[in-house]
Amino acid sequence: MAPKVPRQQQPDFPRPYTTVDVVIFTVLDEALKVLLVQRPLDTSDPYPGRWALPGGFVDIERDADLLACARRKLLEKTAVRSPYLEQLGSWGSATRDPRGWSSTHAYFALMPAQDVQLAKGANAADVAWFEADAALAGPSLAFDHAQILKAAVDRLRGKVEYTSLPAFLLAEPFTLPQLQKTYEIVLGRPVDKSGFRTRMMAADFLEEAGVVESASHRPPMGYRLKDRSMPVFFPRTFSPRGEP
Amino acid sequence: MAPKVPRQQQPDFPRPYTTVDVVIFTVLDEALKVLLVQRPLDTSDPYPGRWALPGGFVDIERDADLLACARRKLLEKTAVRSPYLEQLGSWGSATRDPRGWSSTHAYFALMPAQDVQLAKGANAADVAWFEADAALAGPSLAFDHAQILKAAVDRLRGKVEYTSLPAFLLAEPFTLPQLQKTYEIVLGRPVDKSGFRTRMMAADFLEEAGVVESASHRPPMGYRLKDRSMPVFFPRTFSPRGEP
DNA sequence: GCAATAGTGTCTATGAGACAATATAGA
């Protein structure tokens, strides 16, 4: 009697599609922005003309691993080589892509707006920055990208409470008032100046980069990150007393 | 001239394998344990005889989405239907599986040891609980499962500092001393009794379930979770003063 | 000196940690 071989052990059982999507954040015009690409109108691809997160299929010839794939997508759309990049989560189901069972590995990236050169790709009619909250409230995105974007915004807003993540949204050198402003933009609320400075200095992740030439008034100190590869975690949160 | 169609838009470009792995935790014999399965010796599958996380290929016929797939793996190995289940992350590369480019979606589960009936599956020579730290220090696991397990243990230990997760490791009703003990086992350090109780009560996620019949001495109050679907987040951490 | 922004000092309520005290059961 032949041993029962489960279907999954056969070499050629059907496989889902595998994609990588990247939520790219920056701060521009005093707002948290996210990069979206418009899907082409003149193809048979799903969601023609709709805005979507940059991303696409894993190319098993070119991509050594998921992170490399995310970096490739990032480089193609923004020409930025090594921003802060963090895995966000994955979404997969039989129905999220009309072409068939697919799963996507989502990443999110933080970069200074100055670094970005928007690239009109072959497969994207257009590329543009959208205010994060507007992109969530506005006309619905392709696939389940609204869900993914919401998860990314929630994760970013959450982590900003207790990490140095906003520093990755600024070009170096930056000043403490600029950094504070960035925290306030992402959090959507003001932050106490004195407490903010104490917190940043206590975390010991900045190094002085010389006083910045300012337009007028007292010139501020410029800072650089001691280590651009990782954010720092603060012991507590910025939350007002009562709230979690 | 024919438009250049990227290889990826063709319907039949090569796809990676897609799998789901589950890190199943429980507390047993005063230790944090993780469920591992031994890979069969008598097949051509990779890593014969090695211990691995329970998991396997997504079955696009049976699994509606990734979570459903994780639940299926869970049910097959433990006969537990709805434990606490959280997405951990994903790992994918050309080399992690010798059969070819593959990506896995990892989940972690928390369950009371009492609930589990270990099942010897068709594709697993054996199933057993291992102490979490021993599994990490001991002989290496199949694939990149040591990496995944480490991420799971780190995530669990990290979240225990500020969430009610350990409650999902206990059968209801449980007592506050039992819950405290569970926190101490996962954290690997003692916790102050008074502060612990204040914290738990302030979080308001427990409901009384009547006094528990005890062997002797003062009988403790039994508790149930008000909501088994989600953990509660505490405002602060258990960390001793100096440490983060 | 004045305006504007950068940076520091000070006061206080809160709340966590440490530990002491009380409560309730069986023997």
Added chain:
DNA sequence: TCTATATTGTCTCATAGACACTATTGC
């Protein structure tokens, strides 16, 4: 009453938040 465990109370000190104050520039 004694013992063992459960549960509550108290004291103290660090710190986050609020806000006032000083510092340094250009005009």
